[in-house]
Amino acid sequence: MVDIQIFWLIFHVLILVYWLGADISVFYGSSQLTNNKNSIETRLAIIKIISFVNWFPNIANILIFPVGIMLLVGLGYFSEVGELIYLVWVPFFFWFFFITGSITQRGTYIGKVYSYLDTSMRIILICFVYLGVSFLYFLDVILIEEWVLLKFYLYGFILICSFGIRYSYSDFTPTFKKLIENGSTPEIEKKLNLSRNKVKPWVISLWIGLVLLSYIGISKPGI
Amino acid sequence: MDWYSFWLLIHLLTFVYWVGADLGVFYSARLIVNPNYSFETRLQILKMLGWVDMIPRYMLLLTFPVGLTLSYLTNLGPQSIELLLIIFIIFILWILLVLKIHKEEGSLLGTKLAKIDLYLRFIFIILLLLSCMCSFIMKYPFKSDWLVLKIVFFSFTIICGVGIRITFKPFMEAFMELSKNGSTNNVEDKMKRSLNHAVPFVIGIWVFAGLAAFIGLSHERLF
Numbered sequence: 001m002v003d004i005q006i007f008w009l010i011f012h013v014l015i016l017v018y019w020l021g022a023d024i025s026v027f028y029g030s031s032q033l034t035n036n037k038n039s040i041e042t043r044l045a046i047i048k049i050i051s052f053v054n055w056f057p058n059i060a061n062i063l064i065f066p067v068g069i070m071l072l073v074g075l076g077y078f079s080e081v082g083e084l085i086y087l088v089w090v091p092f093f094f095w096f097f098f099i100t101g102s103i104t105q106r107g108t109y110i111g112k113v114y115s116y117l118d119t120s121m122r123i124i125l126i127c128f129v130y131l132g133v134s135f136l137y138f139l140d141v142i143l144i145e146e147w148v149l150l151k152f153y154l155y156g157f158i159l160i161c162s163f164g165i166r167y168s169y170s171d172f173t174p175t176f177k178k179l180i181e182n183g184s185t186p187e188i189e190k191k192l193n194l195s196r197n198k199v200k201p202w203v204i205s206l207w208i209g210l211v212l213l214s215y216i217g218i219s220k221p222g223i
Numbered sequence: 224m225d226w227y228s229f230w231l232l233i234h235l236l237t238f239v240y241w242v243g244a245d246l247g248v249f250y251s252a253r254l255i256v257n258p259n260y261s262f263e264t265r266l267q268i269l270k271m272l273g274w275v276d277m278i279p280r281y282m283l284l285l286t287f288p289v290g291l292t293l294s295y296l297t298n299l300g301p302q303s304i305e306l307l308l309i310i311f312i313i314f315i316l317w318i319l320l321v322l323k324i325h326k327e328e329g330s331l332l333g334t335k336l337a338k339i340d341l342y343l344r345f346i347f348i349i350l351l352l353l354s355c356m357c358s359f360i361m362k363y364p365f366k367s368d369w370l371v372l373k374i375v376f377f378s379f380t381i382i383c384g385v386g387i388r389i390t391f392k393p394f395m396e397a398f399m400e401l402s403k404n405g406s407t408n409n410v411e412d413k414m415k416r417s418l419n420h421a422v423p424f425v426i427g428i429w430v431f432a433g434l435a436a437f438i439g440l441s442h443e444r445l446f
Binding site for chain 1: 225228229231232235236238239240241242243244245246247248250251254260261263264267268271274275278436437440441444445
């Protein structure tokens with residue numbers, strides 16, 4: 001019999017598939033964006049591919065937390081909270097709205113507002129996983145085992161990496177706009193490459209974080 | 224180090240990079256058949272697609288020996304470490320062959336090696352289905368019904384892969400024609416038709432890989 005726990009488990013795995021797996025296309029595509037042998041038209045076509053594929057890691061980034069919580073509920077965790085645990089979906093629904101807005105309205109005033117809200121959401125989440133969950137764990141407010149705590153911390157680490165990606169890549173978009181307007185110059189190409197090189201360690205750290213997150217979920221150390 | 228969890232993680236990652244990376248390939252292919260793009264752009268996207276597409280190809284081959292290792296560790300598959308080692312060597316050599324085919328693409332050697340690879344896939348499909356039949360009847364080499372079903376789904380994904388290769392052949396021929404004579408309605412139609420013919424097989428891979436993953440994740444509750 002297929003029960004809800006199987007559904008959440010498959011959903012959780014698919015989130016990883018469309019995050020980590022899709023990220024490869026984004027990462028390789030971005031290397032072609034900074035390849036000065038490619039024409040501007042080619043690079044714009046690559047941007048189109050990256051923009052489409054990147055929706056999947058963006059959505060996966062949001063869904064992995066509430067889906068993970070639902071899985072933990074199925075394993076018997078958070079029974080102290082009762083039905084209220086389902087409220088975990090509410091902030092993530094808003095976050096989805098903010099991210100969607102920040103992408104589709106990019107470059108406009110409202111897009112900036114959405115982007116600000118998205119950033120705020122990430123900061124709140126990082127604070128929650130490091131301070132809130134630590135508080136719940138160390139003061140025994142609710143039962144959280146070590147492996148679950150580790151998963152929360154790793155999720156926080158992944159969010160920090162996504163911040164790193166965002167800020168080290170912030171120069172890329174204005175420089176790319178200059179490339180479209182003025183054509184390729186050594187200075188623009190250098191800036192694009194610099195931006196990409198800065199983002200690399202964050203991307204690789206995020207991938208390592210996701211793999212570790214999966215390993216802990218699989219092995220459940222301490223049980 | 225828990226070896227079972229380690230191999231399970233690798234098995235999961237092969238699925239992640241197989242299905243997840245396919246997403247970028249699928250979307251990029253749509254841009255190649257867009258006649259509004261210059262030939263140079265289409266060629267660059269094809270090259271990018273070719274690079275990303277190598278990852279699902281390696282993963283498809285890697286997932287089998289890794290899965291077999293898991294069946295060895297859980298006592299559901301052949302209990303011979305020597306057999307496992309031989310299979311690993313065969314599949315590593317096969318991956319190297321696929322790598323060589325990618326490097327030699329367009330050359331006479333590349334075409335010959337691709338033919339060998341295709342024959343190897345036919346042999347692999349036959350061996351897989353035969354071993355599944357034997358397992359259903361004699362409970363050997365695989366002792367569990369769910370595992371047999373999973374391998375049947377896996378062999379269907381390889382059949383779909385062969386289907387893509389056959390239906391995609393006119394695409395590459397048309398693309399060569401495009402490179403020589405430029406865009407004509409005939410060439411554009413040929414490419415679009417070929418891509419459309421490949422779509423059901425692509426979806427087939429996703430469905431059967433998804434079903435195999437579903438069986439793997441839910442077998443404890445389903446069987």
